[in-house]
Amino acid sequence: MKHFTQSVVAIALISALAGCGGSGSDDSTPEVIPETGFTFSATDMVANLTDDVIVAGYSNLAVRGEAMLQATQTLVATPTQANLEAAQAAWKAARQPWEQGESHIFGPVDSLGIDPHLDSWPLNTTDLTTVLANNAGFDAETIKGWNDDVQGFHTMEYLLFGDGVADNTKTISELTVNERDYLMGLAEVFRDYTKTLDDAWLISHDGQNGKAYGELLKNSGADGNTFYSSEVGVVEELVNGMIGIVDEVGNGKIADPFGESLAKADTSKVESQYSWNSLTDFSDNIVGVRNVYLGELEGNADKQGIIDFVDAANPELATRVKDEIDDAISKIEAIAGDNNMPFRQAISDADGRVRIQTAVDALTKLQASLESDVLPLLKEWNI
Amino acid sequence: MKSISKHAKLNMLAMTIASVFSANAMSATNPEALADAIAKQEAELTALKSQLQQLAQQQKQQQLQSQQKEAEQQQALQVASEAKSSAWDKFSFKSYGSVIYTSDEYYDNVQDTSPERRSRFDLERIVTEFGYQFNEQWDMEVEIEYEHGGTGTALEYDGFDEFGEFEAEVEAGGEVMIEKAQIRYRPSEAFGVKFGNIHLPVGLSSTLHKPSQYLTVQRHKSEVAMLPAVWNENGIGIFGEVENFHYQAQVVSGLNSEYFRTYDWVASGHQKRFEHVNADDLAYVVRLDYGNFKKGSAIGASYYYGNTSGNRHKTNKLSADGTVEILSVAAAFVEGPWILRGQYLYGTLSDSDAITQANKTTPGLKPGNFAQLGAKSEAFFVEAGVDLGQFTSVPITVFANIDYSNPLKEVETGTATKRYENTWISAGVNYFPIPEIVIKAEAGVQQVAVASIPDTNFFALGVGYQFSI
Numbered sequence: 004m005k006h007f008t009q010s011v012v013a014i015a016l017i018s019a020l021a022g023c024g025g026s027g028s029d030d031s032t033p034e035v036i037p038e039t040g041f042t043f044s045a046t047d048m049v050a051n052l053t054d055d056v057i058v059a060g061y062s063n064l065a066v067r068g069e070a071m072l073q074a075t076q077t078l079v080a081t082p083t084q085a086n087l088e089a090a091q092a093a094w095k096a097a098r099q100p101w102e103q104g105e106s107h108i109f110g111p112v113d114s115l116g117i118d119p120h121l122d123s124w125p126l127n128t129t130d131l132t133t134v135l136a137n138n139a140g141f142d143a144e145t146i147k148g149w150n151d152d153v154q155g156f157h158t159m160e161y162l163l164f165g166d167g168v169a170d171n172t173k174t175i176s177e178l179t180v181n182e183r184d185y186l187m188g189l190a191e192v193f194r195d196y197t198k199t200l201d202d203a204w205l206i207s208h209d210g211q212n213g214k215a216y217g218e219l220l221k222n223s224g225a226d227g228n229t230f231y232s233s234e235v236g237v238v239e240e241l242v243n244g245m246i247g248i249v250d251e252v253g254n255g256k257i258a259d260p261f262g263e264s265l266a267k268a269d270t271s272k273v274e275s276q277y278s279w280n281s282l283t284d285f286s287d288n289i290v291g292v293r294n295v296y297l298g299e300l301e302g303n304a305d306k307q308g309i310i311d312f313v314d315a316a317n318p319e320l321a322t323r324v325k326d327e328i329d330d331a332i333s334k335i336e337a338i339a340g341d342n343n344m345p346f347r348q349a350i351s352d353a354d355g356r357v358r359i360q361t362a363v364d365a366l367t368k369l370q371a372s373l374e375s376d377v378l379p380l381l382k383e384w385n386i
Numbered sequence: 387m388k389s390i391s392k393h394a395k396l397n398m399l400a401m402t403i404a405s406v407f408s409a410n411a412m413s414a415t416n417p418e419a420l421a422d423a424i425a426k427q428e429a430e431l432t433a434l435k436s437q438l439q440q441l442a443q444q445q446k447q448q449q450l451q452s453q454q455k456e457a458e459q460q461q462a463l464q465v466a467s468e469a470k471s472s473a474w475d476k477f478s479f480k481s482y483g484s485v486i487y488t489s490d491e492y493y494d495n496v497q498d499t500s501p502e503r504r505s506r507f508d509l510e511r512i513v514t515e516f517g518y519q520f521n522e523q524w525d526m527e528v529e530i531e532y533e534h535g536g537t538g539t540a541l542e543y544d545g546f547d548e549f550g551e552f553e554a555e556v557e558a559g560g561e562v563m564i565e566k567a568q569i570r571y572r573p574s575e576a577f578g579v580k581f582g583n584i585h586l587p588v589g590l591s592s593t594l595h596k597p598s599q600y601l602t603v604q605r606h607k608s609e610v611a612m613l614p615a616v617w618n619e620n621g622i623g624i625f626g627e628v629e630n631f632h633y634q635a636q637v638v639s640g641l642n643s644e645y646f647r648t649y650d651w652v653a654s655g656h657q658k659r660f661e662h663v664n665a666d667d668l669a670y671v672v673r674l675d676y677g678n679f680k681k682g683s684a685i686g687a688s689y690y691y692g693n694t695s696g697n698r699h700k701t702n703k704l705s706a707d708g709t710v711e712i713l714s715v716a717a718a719f720v721e722g723p724w725i726l727r728g729q730y731l732y733g734t735l736s737d738s739d740a741i742t743q744a745n746k747t748t749p750g751l752k753p754g755n756f757a758q759l760g761a762k763s764e765a766f767f768v769e770a771g772v773d774l775g776q777f778t779s780v781p782i783t784v785f786a787n788i789d790y791s792n793p794l795k796e797v798e799t800g801t802a803t804k805r806y807e808n809t810w811i812s813a814g815v816n817y818f819p820i821p822e823i824v825i826k827a828e829a830g831v832q833q834v835a836v837a838s839i840p841d842t843n844f845f846a847l848g849v850g851y852q853f854s855i
Binding site for chain 1: 494496497648702739742743746748749750751752753754756757758797798799800803804805836838839
């Protein structure tokens with residue numbers, strides 16, 4: 004009886020297999036795909052991130068670049084302490100949208116090479132001295148021909164705030180006529196580049212006849228868009244942008260001057276050391292990450308951001324990443340301690356170093372989550 | 387205590403040897419015995435002389451016979467080899483190369499004024515040169531250079547990784563380049579034509595690039611900071627020798643100004659990054675030497691002229707010519723133990739501000755902080771050596787060298803920074819255990835013309851070889 008049953012099963016199997024073989028070219032039976040992924044419509048999110056976060060940020064930068072040029076023109080016309088302080092404030096104001104924009108440092112800012120023109124670091128003080136000693140009446144076109152390490156944010160910072168060793172204040176009597184003139188020339192070059200960058204996102208990505216980069220980002224896979232063939236590519240670019248700046252702040256901007264021990268701390272490597280604006284720079288960098296993640300600039304109404312994409316796949320992860328971003332920002336701010344210690348002092352202070360290490364750990368944690376939890380979601384995304 | 391006893395032993399040994407010699411001298415003082423001995427020896431000598439004469443006659447006969455035999459044998463061999471007409475006779479193979487160790491100080495960034503020391507090994511280059519002489523007039527030569535250990539990818543199988551995995555790996559970051567691929571037609575000493583990928587006779591490194599042909603461990607730093615070192619381009623040239631005058635004239639592919647950089651002027655404009663070399667702008671080179679730099683004393687000058695904007699990839703960024711002109715003057719005095727060589731290079735670049743601007747704003751080009759270009763550029767070196775092998779049995783040449791370069795000598799507008807003005811002063815030795823191998827050591831100081839940047843010291847060791855079959 005048992006043998007008989009086995010034979011029946013065997014015959015049934017064989018005939019079934021034979022049947023399969025016979026219908027090899029007939030694909031009438033649909034393949035069953037296990038439902039493991041998630042769905043999310045990214046169109047609104049990408050449009051919103053492009054217009055309300057990225058382009059809004061660069062427009063902001065261009066406006067503040069213009070304001071800074073005006074402040075330096077006023078300073079040259081009427082060199083008073085109040086006008087110097089106004090120019091210092093204008094510099095810090097322009098610094099904010101730029102640093103926040105570092106979370107999406109792809110597209111024209113990279114391809115047009117604008118980043119080094121605006122934000123080359125470290126500053127070449129030796130050459131700056133030569134420039135100031137041997138030239139006068141600086142016009143923007145001439146300055147544009149000089150190497151990047153004697154122009155941009157940090158050259159203006161040095162002229163406005165002094166060397167930053169003992170303090171970050173400068174009096175109008177310390178600012179020479181030639182320094183004021185150079186500052187005004189630099190501000191004009193700066194204004195021009197920020198305008199070029201804004202135009203590249205709004206009008207044409209190459210300043211000639213190419214489409215606006217914002218349009219390319221919003222219309223992936225359409226009209227022969229050779230930059231982005233699908234929304235997956237766009238989201239990947241955005242997530243990688245966030246990872247890039249978290250890595251740079253944690254492992255570069257903070258860790259490099261920090262060194263492995265107090266003896267190896269190197270203040271010469273601290274960015275924005277003349278104005279003592281370093282900690283603001285770093286926290287603004289991560290605020291920029293939060294802007295992309297949440298989908299709106301601080302204080303604006305809630306719109307879709309990367310958080311909504313993550314939420315569609317894993318709501319718990321979406322909240323966790325938001326908390327980790329907030330935590331990293333507050334840990335960076337906490338480096339200043341109770342007595343508002345600047346970063347360049349904190350790296351050489353025992354307690355300060357403990358606070359810095361805490362901030363670095365928070366950034367490492369955030370970077371790991373973005374790399375190993377958020378980025379892999381792209382593979383599970385059923386678009 | 388130990389060293390004292392060692393000295394005592396040495397002294398004793400010396401005394402023993404001295405006494406043995408003096409004993410011999412003492413024994414020869416008896417005059418009668420001496421006279422006897424002399425007479426006896428004279429007799430023996432006359433006997434020997436006659437024997438020798440006989441022997442010499444016999445040998446002469448034998449030699450004549452054997453010479454005849456040898457001549458016959460050689461004739462037979464020649465006939466045999468000619469009959470074979472081996473292709474290998476027309477084939478030549480040469481190779482040279484060098485490995486170096488350097489230890490120098492570097493600065494972390496432009497703010498840094500306290501240098502750190504770094505030591506490095508480099509399998510600098512291995513060059514292989516294949517030649518074939520088609521007939522008396524036509525020959526070809528191909529030179530392949532493997533720099534820094536060459537480069538390559540390899541597929542590796544790792545059986546321990548899950549079910550076994552194939553992995554592609556980039557092995558090294560070196561370069562493999564064809565440095566010369568030329569065909570020559572040379573009907574006479576006075577005239578020849580070569581074409582293909584040929585060496586430009588600008589800069590002495592193109593002529594003297596084998597490790598034994600320059601005294602420093604690395605090739606002259608001054609030339610590298612201004613010109614493509616061992617400069618090769620595609621083109622055609624004529625050359626020849628008349629009454630110890632050597633002349634060359636060439637038309638070759640030009641440079642591309644997109645890659646000109648502050649620190650090495652037009653050197654990185656050498657088009658070797660792409661599969662195709664843009665040839666919309668050509669360059670013209672002439673050179674005249676009296677004497678031969680490769681063989682000894684000589685004096686010579688060369689001139690290079692060419693536009694560079696036409697060879698840019700982005701043709702809409704720049705319409706100015708970007709003309710490069712280079713003048714080189716060189717002299718060598720190599721006589722007996724003395725070696726003295728020097729070269730002066732002077733270059734001009736038109737529209738340098740326009741090129742700087744175009745390079746700064748070309749999408750994706752990223753010259754970064756090195757866009758500013760010198761409208762004028764300058765470099766020189768002088769090396770002097772003495773071959774001690776001519777005075778002693780040790781084949782060592784001691785030398786002193788000075789290299790200077792300033793690729794940013796003058797800019798079109800404003801004042802040029804002195805950061806790129808470098809001077810290297812050094813001294814060292816070349817030791818030739820056999821003529822084909824040279825072991826070098828060099829130590830020196832590097833000065834940047836900016837007062838706030840301290841001088842740095844460097845040290846280098848190198849071993850080089852060359853042979854040809």
